[in-house]
Amino acid sequence: MIKQVPDAEEIFIDPVKFTLNRASARGIINPADENALELALQIKDKTGMELVVITMGPPQAETALIECMGRGADRGILITDRVFAAADTYATSLTLAAAVKKIGDFNLVVAGESTTDSGTGHVGPGVAQFLDIDQVTYVTSAYVDKENVHCERDLEDAVEVVETPMPVLLTVLMNSNIPRHSTLRKKIDAIRKGIEKWDHDTLNLPPDWVGLKGSPTIVGALRIPQERKREGKLITLDDIPEMVKELYEKGVIGKEEEL
Amino acid sequence: MSEFDAIVVGAGPAGSSAAIRMANKKLNVLLVERADPPGSKNVSGGILWGNALAEIIPEWEKDIPLERLITHKGTTFLTKDSSISIDFRSTKFLENHSGYSVLRARMDNALANSARKAGAMVVTGVTVDRVAKEEGKVVGVEQDGEIITSDAVILAEGANPRVAIDSGLRKPIGDQDVAIGVKQIIRLPENTINERFNLKGSEGFAGEYVLSYLEGEAEAGGFLYTNKDTISIGAVISSSKLREDGQTHSYDIMESFVQHPHIAPLLEGGKLEEYSAHLVCEGGIDSVPRIYGDGYLIAGDAAGFSFSNGLMIQGMNYAITSGIAAADTVIEAKERGNFSSDSLASYERKLEDSYVLKDLKNFRNIDKVTWSRVTHRAIPKIAENLLYSMYHETGRPKKHLMQMILESSRDSGMSKSQLILESYRMMRRM
Numbered sequence: 001m002i003k004q005v006p007d008a009e010e011i012f013i014d015p016v017k018f019t020l021n022r023a024s025a026r027g028i029i030n031p032a033d034e035n036a037l038e039l040a041l042q043i044k045d046k047t048g049m050e051l052v053v054i055t056m057g058p059p060q061a062e063t064a065l066i067e068c069m070g071r072g073a074d075r076g077i078l079i080t081d082r083v084f085a086a087a088d089t090y091a092t093s094l095t096l097a098a099a100v101k102k103i104g105d106f107n108l109v110v111a112g113e114s115t116t117d118s119g120t121g122h123v124g125p126g127v128a129q130f131l132d133i134d135q136v137t138y139v140t141s142a143y144v145d146k147e148n149v150h151c152e153r154d155l156e157d158a159v160e161v162v163e164t165p166m167p168v169l170l171t172v173l174m175n176s177n178i179p180r181h182s183t184l185r186k187k188i189d190a191i192r193k194g195i196e197k198w199d200h201d202t203l204n205l206p207p208d209w210v211g212l213k214g215s216p217t218i219v220g221a222l223r224i225p226q227e228r229k230r231e232g233k234l235i236t237l238d239d240i241p242e243m244v245k246e247l248y249e250k251g252v253i254g255k256e257e258e259l
Numbered sequence: 260m261s262e263f264d265a266i267v268v269g270a271g272p273a274g275s276s277a278a279i280r281m282a283n284k285k286l287n288v289l290l291v292e293r294a295d296p297p298g299s300k301n302v303s304g305g306i307l308w309g310n311a312l313a314e315i316i317p318e319w320e321k322d323i324p325l326e327r328l329i330t331h332k333g334t335t336f337l338t339k340d341s342s343i344s345i346d347f348r349s350t351k352f353l354e355n356h357s358g359y360s361v362l363r364a365r366m367d368n369a370l371a372n373s374a375r376k377a378g379a380m381v382v383t384g385v386t387v388d389r390v391a392k393e394e395g396k397v398v399g400v401e402q403d404g405e406i407i408t409s410d411a412v413i414l415a416e417g418a419n420p421r422v423a424i425d426s427g428l429r430k431p432i433g434d435q436d437v438a439i440g441v442k443q444i445i446r447l448p449e450n451t452i453n454e455r456f457n458l459k460g461s462e463g464f465a466g467e468y469v470l471s472y473l474e475g476e477a478e479a480g481g482f483l484y485t486n487k488d489t490i491s492i493g494a495v496i497s498s499s500k501l502r503e504d505g506q507t508h509s510y511d512i513m514e515s516f517v518q519h520p521h522i523a524p525l526l527e528g529g530k531l532e533e534y535s536a537h538l539v540c541e542g543g544i545d546s547v548p549r550i551y552g553d554g555y556l557i558a559g560d561a562a563g564f565s566f567s568n569g570l571m572i573q574g575m576n577y578a579i580t581s582g583i584a585a586a587d588t589v590i591e592a593k594e595r596g597n598f599s600s601d602s603l604a605s606y607e608r609k610l611e612d613s614y615v616l617k618d619l620k621n622f623r624n625i626d627k628v629t630w631s632r633v634t635h636r637a638i639p640k641i642a643e644n645l646l647y648s649m650y651h652e653t654g655r656p657k658k659h660l661m662q663m664i665l666e667s668s669r670d671s672g673m674s675k676s677q678l679i680l681e682s683y684r685m686m687r688r689m
Contacts, residue, residue, distance in 0.1 A: 026296065026299070181403075182385060183385065183405065184382060184385045184407055185402070185403070187384075188380065188407065
């Protein structure tokens, strides 16, 4: 599962609707999803499993799927319909889980841990819940051995090694591997093969389970932090005592017992 | 049987124009571009001169994202203290369009989309390694160890033509072939730009500068173009003079240009949006490689097709015209079923009949004007001395013009006879 996200340098927050304005930004594959794809491709290389990439998004997300197929994925499925728009993480997870079920028998679902445009980390675990399968989060590497998958999880102060039977869902941390490039041969083949488009009729979910209607999340308020003026000053070695004094007086630094 | 009739490497103006032309004639075309989306990796001066696109996109002024119609042109010598300009603005340009400022990230993407709509397959985000050869003939391209076959390959990969070089189709780029371009895009409100440059609506300004305040051996030209709500400003720096100098860095030159007392006020309060650098074709006709051979053609900057005489810097129109000529050559070769060097030789004849090779041949020695001590140091110094003594009231008796000119040339570092000879040469070369 991947998501096309706006290039973080080109987005801004709509001051009225409190949503991200993605219209003008270039679409890229969410960075953690690139690592999830790479991990899935490594498993496919070793096991020969079929790799299907799914995403939910506007029609432009097609380019992200073609890129994934250019790197080695076998199929690309775009879940796209106006009624799916403005879905929160609950409705998104539910819709994606329905799509995974429709694909048929599967061993592994691999997703990025979180996205750069919302950063909730909800969707991977949400899909696992709706599919009623186990999940391993914060994965940095994995391999499949018969019926089991062996994962390493990054717990910041420790690495946890997990072995668990499939089917299972993994969420993969950003920067946990180096994503491969797409190749010309595979991209030509991907463009010729094309992606599959699934809409509301394909998934056949009740209308009030999806999109904005199916989303219980309410954004209560949004605050944009004020930019703080920073003062720049060039000092030499001789100025250090004066600088420490000034910082102390301004309350930037204090005595140890005061801190 | 080849997989494609033609593979075009590079979706800039040359490559996309070639792909559009061939796809319009129902050829089976693959256009490969390393940037995703097309245009996001290039750096360009940013004025599209002429009407070259009309041949493939009749409504190009509507269909291609353009910034401003150039109605105001400036050529300026910048010394440490002074700015001496030839300033030309004309309402004639409103009816007879001469050029538009463009942002290539938008324009190139639109051109590649036009190629896709015309029926070409466009693959982005992939870098071709080299052409594939069989018995000396180009038979396609190679990428990641796989060969994609085609009857013809058009290399339109820009000023740093790695595929052509790595495939042995042209010699590596040297100091004499290229300059270094450094560029910033600075965001300012549309009305601020209009006020500062005295422009109305979507009229635009295009200025070229001689940065004669530079010290040592370094020589550089500057450019400043207005877009809708950004300004493109950059320096084009002679790489051979930079090497001779050994002390100055290209980024210092760029910085000194934007901070020059007569430039900085134009940019004040603007937000730096992009900073980029690229090679710029500057070698003229002597840098043009062999532009065709068995199964391949080279177009645009990759072939060294660009023109600069200090007053105008042009490249995109040469790219578009050469891309279309390359496409027409491939279309004819397909009708003949012959993609040999002999069959593709008409490409060079087409360019010889057009302004592309005529300009390059007519201005063979223009680099001796654009990169010279006379242009970069002596003339600006004389002009500054002369104009300052004309406009500066000292309370002393005034002098005759000829007397002032002679006095002004005294500290230019050149003798009178040298100046007369060099001026004569310059007039001939330009």
